[in-house]
Amino acid sequence: MSTILGLAARSAWNRRHNLVLMVIAIALSTAMLLGVERLRHQIRQGFSQSISGTDLVVGARGSPTQLMLYTVFRLGSATNNMSWNSAQRLASHPLVAWTIPMSLGDSHRGFPVLATTTDYFRHYQYGDRQPLRIADGRPGLDGIFDTVLGAEVARRLGYRLGDKIVLGHGSGLEAMGDDLKHADKPFVVTGILAPTGTPVDRTVHIGLAGMEAIHLDWQAGVPIPGMAIPAELVKKFDLTPKTVTGVLVGLKLRSRAFAVQSQIAEDQKEPLMAVLPGVALDELWDTVGMIEKGLLLMSWMVVAVGLAGLMSSILAALGERRRELAILRAMGARPRDVLMLLVAEGVCLMLVGTIAGYLLLSGVSFLAAGWLASTFGMALPVVWPQASELPVLAAIIAAGALASLWPAFRAYRLSLSDGMTPHL
Structure with missing residues (x-):
């Protein structure tokens, strides 16, 4: 199995330019999602804390x-x-x-x-x-x-x-x-x-x-x-x-x-x-809370676009990798190994892209902190992922694994003879 993983790593290196573009797309989607999520919480917190200390x-x-x-x-x-x-x-x-x-x-x-x-x-x-x-x-x-x-x-x-x-x-x-x-x-x-x-x-x-x-x-x-x-x-x-x-x-x-x-x-x-200000503001937010739902829907749509790009990229590259997959089969890789290999590749891409997206958001938040504070009176905090964000990040990675299943399943069905003599 280590030999197969080594070959897969060399294959990824040969496709590094395409993979870098995919990681960038995932990073942008993740940064957008986390940014909108933090902005949503900032808006709600700012709304509910427009006044404090008043009984x-x-x-x-x-x-x-x-x-x-x-x-x-x-x-x-x-x-x-x-x-x-x-x-x-x-x-x-x-x-x-x-x-x-x-x-x-x-x-x-x-x-x-x-x-x-x-x-x-x-x-x-x-x-x-x-x-x-x-x-x-x-x-x-x-x-x-x-x-x-x-x-x-x-x-x-x-x-x-x-x-x-x-x-x-x-x-x-x-x-x-x-x-x-x-x-x-x-x-x-x-x-x-x-x-x-x-x-x-x-x-x-x-x-x-x-x-x-x-x-x-x-x-x-x-x-x-x-x-x-x-x-x-x-x-x-x-x-x-x-x-x-x-x-x-x-x-x-x-x-x-x-x-x-x-x-x-x-x-x-x-x-x-x-x-009571706190009670009244919560009731008022429930009335105008469509803003929050709209921001949440927009952020998940951005992630959906990123996942669709990941799936389409893997599917597009699958035709070029049929011979590579056939060689792996010839070396003893089972169809299940090929399936898991491509799923692992998708998960790794999502993991690297998610980390890059978090770092990108942190950098933008740090650099734009002064402008956001002076213009809008708010800032996207530079913090470690919060407890409420961990399920979101896990959902992104899990969605990347699911998005990789379909191209992996197609590779699973490729036969050795089809890989060695690909159709033109």
């Missing part, structure tokens, strides 16, 4: 999914707001450690505007309880017309510290018209946040007082005719908000989350609801 999200009674969409992802608009008095009562609750009031509704060149307090930069966390970091400037909203930009807003619009920006009333296309812009009260960029890979990157942050200031001379969504309050006079007015979109709540004891949730739901002064 409850409180808003006007309605749909929990909608509340999460506009407080966490800045999508849609609130049908009802909660009163500022309720937000203040919530902040003074004996079980509450901190609160972050949030008010949405305006936008800037397609990016949502979030009005909040400086506590937002102290307590807001994402991912594995990572705090917000400032890349440039200061993380605060001390001035009425101060604004702190998310990383993507600053990058795409080219803003720097000290630049002035004008907010639009409303969101989307409705905020594009000149009549619906707060041009008389521009905001000054005082800080730019570091990338987070969350909706924070696409958000323009202003203070609650700033949100009230730009709407002093507005009513029912339009400017009041004949009334214009200059920016330098807004301090003469009461800039305390009347309502907010929602409140993020951190508790002193996380074990009391259900108790506080129940108390909020039973509040007689205003109909409110409190949502």
